[in-house]
Amino acid sequence: MGFDDLKGKATDALGEHSDKVEEHSDQGLDKTGEFAEGKGVGGDQVDQGKEFLDGKIGE
Template identity: 50%
Template sequence: MGGIDDLKGKASDALDSDKGEKASDAALDKGGDAASKATGGKHDDAIDKGTQQADSKLGRE
């Protein structure tokens, strides 16, 4: 299982970089926008809360 642990470490290192932070923020924003569009904006508060929680788990800020 060393290969999976190595991959996990590399992914973690990538997310901890500035480039990774920007990429994760962009992906979360894009996903949030898609969810908002799909729900007609009816659940924007919940979507925003979810994306903020995800960003706190993935990102540095």
């Protein structure tokens, strides 16, 4: 099995479970935001960063 085959299988799996992928990515971004705020990063910066990353990951 080549790389393209593995990539195709991963893409198919993500497509079938896109709602779960979105849920987990949102949870990860929320936890990362909480961590950043705990380290003193401003709330607006955290919100902008989460929005940017969520757009890159996909909604």
